[in-house]
Amino acid sequence: MDIYKCEVLCIGGGGGGVTAAITAAKCGADVILVSKEPLGYGDTRISMGLMSCPGIVKEDGVNVFLQDLLKSGEEINDKKLARIMAEKASDAVGVMENFGHLFNRDKKGIISSEVTYFSGGHSQPRTIECPPGGGIAIGNSLRAAAARSDIRVYEEVAVTKLLCNNGRVAGAVCYNIITGEISLICAKTTIIATGGAGWLYYPHTDCAAGVTGDGYALAYEVEAELIDMEQVQFIPFGLTYPPSMVGIYVGEPSLAAPAGVLRNNKGEVILEDVCKMNRAEVSKAMALEIKRGGGTENGGLLLDLTPNLSLEEGKRLWKARKNRGQLDIVRFAYGNKAFNWEEPWDVLPTAHYFMGGIKVDVFGRSNIPGLYATGQAMGGIHGANRLGSVSLAELFVFGVIAGDAAAKESKDVELPDLIPGSKEAVAELAQLRGQKGHHTPIQLHRRLQKVMWEKVGIAREEKEMRQALTDIEEIKIASESINIPTQTSYNQEVLHAIELRHMIVSAKLVTEAAVIRQETRGAHLRLDFPEKDDINWKKNIVLFKEKGELKIRVEAVNG
Amino acid sequence: MEQEVSIEILRYDPQKDKEPNWQKYYIPVVKKNTVLGALQYIYENIDATLAFRYGCRFNRCGLCAVEINGRPRMACNTYLKDGMRVSPLTKLPLIKDLVIERNNIFNYLANHELYLSQNDETKSLIIKESEQGARLRSCMECLACLSACPQFFYGDQNFAGPYIFVKLAQLYFDPRNTNDRRKQAYLLGITRCQSCQTRCYCPNGIRIYEDAILSLA
Numbered sequence: 009m010d011i012y013k014c015e016v017l018c019i020g021g022g023g024g025g026v027t028a029a030i031t032a033a034k035c036g037a038d039v040i041l042v043s044k045e046p047l048g049y050g051d052t053r054i055s056m057g058l059m060s061c062p063g064i065v066k067e068d069g070v071n072v073f074l075q076d077l078l079k080s081g082e083e084i085n086d087k088k089l090a091r092i093m094a095e096k097a098s099d100a101v102g103v104m105e106n107f108g109h110l111f112n113r114d115k116k117g118i119i120s121s122e123v124t125y126f127s128g129g130h131s132q133p134r135t136i137e138c139p140p141g142g143g144i145a146i147g148n149s150l151r152a153a154a155a156r157s158d159i160r161v162y163e164e165v166a167v168t169k170l171l172c173n174n175g176r177v178a179g180a181v182c183y184n185i186i187t188g189e190i191s192l193i194c195a196k197t198t199i200i201a202t203g204g205a206g207w208l209y210y211p212h213t214d215c216a217a218g219v220t221g222d223g224y225a226l227a228y229e230v231e232a233e234l235i236d237m238e239q240v241q242f243i244p245f246g247l248t249y250p251p252s253m254v255g256i257y258v259g260e261p262s263l264a265a266p267a268g269v270l271r272n273n274k275g276e277v278i279l280e281d282v283c284k285m286n287r288a289e290v291s292k293a294m295a296l297e298i299k300r301g302g303g304t305e306n307g308g309l310l311l312d313l314t315p316n317l318s319l320e321e322g323k324r325l326w327k328a329r330k331n332r333g334q335l336d337i338v339r340f341a342y343g344n345k346a347f348n349w350e351e352p353w354d355v356l357p358t359a360h361y362f363m364g365g366i367k368v369d370v371f372g373r374s375n376i377p378g379l380y381a382t383g384q385a386m387g388g389i390h391g392a393n394r395l396g397s398v399s400l401a402e403l404f405v406f407g408v409i410a411g412d413a414a415a416k417e418s419k420d421v422e423l424p425d426l427i428p429g430s431k432e433a434v435a436e437l438a439q440l441r442g443q444k445g446h447h448t449p450i451q452l453h454r455r456l457q458k459v460m461w462e463k464v465g466i467a468r469e470e471k472e473m474r475q476a477l478t479d480i481e482e483i484k485i486a487s488e489s490i491n492i493p494t495q496t497s498y499n500q501e502v503l504h505a506i507e508l509r510h511m512i513v514s515a516k517l518v519t520e521a522a523v524i525r526q527e528t529r530g531a532h533l534r535l536d537f538p539e540k541d542d543i544n545w546k547k548n549i550v551l552f553k554e555k556g557e558l559k560i561r562v563e564a565v566n567g
Numbered sequence: 568m569e570q571e572v573s574i575e576i577l578r579y580d581p582q583k584d585k586e587p588n589w590q591k592y593y594i595p596v597v598k599k600n601t602v603l604g605a606l607q608y609i610y611e612n613i614d615a616t617l618a619f620r621y622g623c624r625f626n627r628c629g630l631c632a633v634e635i636n637g638r639p640r641m642a643c644n645t646y647l648k649d650g651m652r653v654s655p656l657t658k659l660p661l662i663k664d665l666v667i668e669r670n671n672i673f674n675y676l677a678n679h680e681l682y683l684s685q686n687d688e689t690k691s692l693i694i695k696e697s698e699q700g701a702r703l704r705s706c707m708e709c710l711a712c713l714s715a716c717p718q719f720f721y722g723d724q725n726f727a728g729p730y731i732f733v734k735l736a737q738l739y740f741d742p743r744n745t746n747d748r749r750k751q752a753y754l755l756g757i758t759r760c761q762s763c764q765t766r767c768y769c770p771n772g773i774r775i776y777e778d779a780i781l782s783l784a
Contacts, residue, residue: 045622046669049630049708054623108683110696110704110741117693141705144627148706148737155676156685163670186662186670216622251597252604252643256625337625340644341599448615495582498618498663500610 009434010191014040014160015418016411017180017193019167019223020201021045022052023400024383026150027103027407028199028372028414030157035415039159040193042182044202044503046163047154050216051203051384053147057138058397059111063098064124068132070094077398080129080286081363081391082530083546084236087567088370089389093398093405100404101136107153109146111136127396128262129286135397139332146400165191167222168437168506170198170230170379171427177230177378178424181433185503188496190437192430196421197414199372199380200227201407204362205514207507209465210457213359214246214257220507221514223385227366228513232374233552235387237514238522238532239363241394242466244282244290246358247341248306255358258338260396261290265325267315270294271352272302278309288393288531291357295466295533298356308356313349357466361399363390363531364521367550372410375552378421382410388548388566392530440505441496445489449504452490456483456511464519469535473523480519484512516558521549524560570596572647574605576617577654578664587654587661594647602653603631603642606665618664629709632656632770633665639711641770656714659721672710672730679727679755681734684745692743699778700740706733707771715768718759726756729767729775736779752783760784 014037018029021043029041041047062073074094078085101111101119114122119136127135138145154161164185171179171192179194205221206213213219224234245259264270264282270293272278278297282290294309304310316322326349329335339347346353365387372380383403390398463476487508492501527541528534550561571593579587592613594605603621610617622628624643631642634654642653655661660668676682712729713719719728732752739748760767760780767775 045628045630047673049622049628054627105692106686108741110694110701113694113696117695138704140702142627144629144707145704147628148704148708151673151676151708152682152734155673156680156682161673163673186666186668216628217624218622250599250601250604252601252607253625256623340625450611450615454611493616495580495616495663497581498666500618501615 010189012040012191012193013423014038014193015196016414017042017195017198018201019180019198019226020203020383020385021047021163022050022201022203022383023146023150023403024385024407025199025201026154027404028201028382028411029159030153031408031411032415033157033159035412037415037418040162040195041154041159042162042165042167042193044164044166044218044222045216047161048147048150050218052150052400052403053143054216055143055146055400057142057146057400058127058135059100059400060097060127060130060134060395060397061101061119061124061136061401062094062132062134064119064134065121065132068134072132073097073134076129076131076395077390080393080395082393082540083391084529084548084565085391086388087565092370092409093389093402096405097401100401103404103408104146104149107149109138109149111138128260129395166503166506167226169433170226171430171433172230173424173427175377177376179427179430181430181437183437183502183506186498188441188499188502190434192434194423194427196418196423197378197380199382199410199414200366200385201381201383202385204384205511205518206359206361208457208460208511208515208518209359210453211251211254212246212356212461213255214243215359220511222507222510223366223381224517225510225513227374227379227381228517228551228553230376230379231553232376232379233367233550234517235364235367235548235550236392236521237364237517237551238525238549239392239530240359240518241287241361241363241531242291242357243287243360244294244357245311245355247337248304248308248354248356250341253341256337257358257360258355259334260287261285263329264311265313265316265322267319267322268311268313269315271310271312272297273304274302278302286393287396291466292533294357299467299535304354306354308354310352311355312352314352317349361394363387363392363394371413372406373413380410380414382406392532440502441492441499442494443490443492445491447486447490449490449492449501449508452483452487452508453504453511456480456515459483460515460518464522467533467535468522470523473519476519477516480512480515487512517551520558520560521551524549524562572596572649574647575652576609576664578617579661580616580663589652600647601643602635602640602645602647602651605647606642618666620666626771627707629707632709632711634714639714639768639770641709656710658713658716658719659710669710675731676734679731679751680746681731681738683738683741683743686743694742696742697740699782700737703733703737703740703773703778705771706737706773709770711770712768712775717765718763726759729779731755732757732783733773733775733779736782739783749783757784
């Protein structure tokens, strides 16, 4: 078995992980980055490439943006983190362009108000874009910048467990998906940048296949605290068929253009002015109608954009979206009439982003010494709802902060010669291959995902969620009897078994937090508590492991 | 009886197979099903040892590039048709079934300096990017172009292949670039493209020959 040593270990090959790794290396640290996919092929790449850049129009500024973040987050944002987000968001452009990326500019070559537009929920135009590739171009830049930097990159390597020494995170057990080799990385500091857990809701997610909540589980198992895990953003418009494309993103409320409406299976209009509402509001209205039995045969509702064709602005928006390639997927899945907005088409909310995550301070530090988090893996910035185009900026703002802080801390830390528990952890991972049991890992993935979608999805109630907790426990027991062939190279079932463990932990964290929050706030919709309850619940839910048990603390909002 | 379509997949497990062999599977008919849908169906219901990559499920990540009926395609945006034959991208080392080596590609980027030289002052720069440059930025890095290129052979020091030429052209068109990318392209064998009769192929519609090769050669 190979043992690697470094000062800063970054887990995750998207915008957050690459930024943190490059920043730490620039600060002089010896850095290893491990990525479960080839570097830069995850959620950052598949994003639309839209980014918040406040301050372009003169009415906009740090405080205006901060107020938008807090309003959208329904006042449970970590205010210190939200302020940093607002203050530094405009720096993110520089970080990304330094990596090689380029945002759209006006004819003079400047990022000006001409190339900046309104994104849903923002009070000022501050979203910039980078067509035609969108996030794909960002993925290209991440790879180029990582190649330029003095970091060691290990691709297609999954982390199965973090190891502690005297209460401090000191290393990680890794599995190489290509070769089947197990390795140990000893690190003075570790940054989790594994993204969210959208895959808990597969197929109802637009996230990449590797987004299985690994970071949440890794952090939880070493007793780090997580915050507001119930806040899962469902973006309103995902596809409902064909099977391999269910859940894929087609748009947010602004897609509806001025005249777009939502209809139920009887053709009745259930929502007007869709384009003026935020993601949570539209997803909620859709979930309620579907619960009432208004869903189509594919389980969705009908997005009727036809009224736009009789409006100049509507026609202009159709053309703009068509030219941007945003509607290609609609044509592929639903055909030409849908593509041309000449007939209504099926849509269903899809899991997009986790506002919750690992609880960190303003340096990206968790409560466990040596452990940091950044990007979607960290929680608190967005409170109960995230505004569109903020998450890309978040990666580059907080990636720099965590990378810088971890590199500095590493200078004062000694690596232990031997991390306690490492032999046992490696042996346990080695036993996975060749296990004989009753289930394949992928079957249990699907069982868990069905439970999460049906019982802890968009519209929630206590009875169903209690049942979900029982179901999750049963799946956990079943996961102890899995069948995995012995092959070493690209044994997908080993990877899926590792992911299954992380998903079970993440699913439990989401569900426990969702049961506790007895109110409706932001993305968290409780059918049994339909009102917002500021007196009892303008608070954060903190989850952590203590003596092997999941514990929950409800606390006042930070800042 | 439920209707089915058949699909053949070139299977290879380096630990037990001497060479790749075709295997046939039957998939229930589903409207507008994709090749990726079929691969997922096989993995989940028929044979969980099937190895393939995918990420985004529609045309953004580039991970599910395979050959379908002998042509490089994305499995996610190819409708499934009866009798299709699916095999891994050629020209790159085969790991298992439809999974080819991708990790060494990252080392290419470092070895050939396929990045902008460090400059911390880009934020306020006035930058005018050409349309060609912008178009090339949508390269999904799926590596299908290497599979389709008759000149490219893995490990050939004298010819880097279309993926690298697209990278070089991205940089060539970048107003911030300070290296001689045409010279690099020359040293990496781009002249071979001038006499080549086969059209470069990109599943995402990048005009590799027009926008990249002709600009650099």
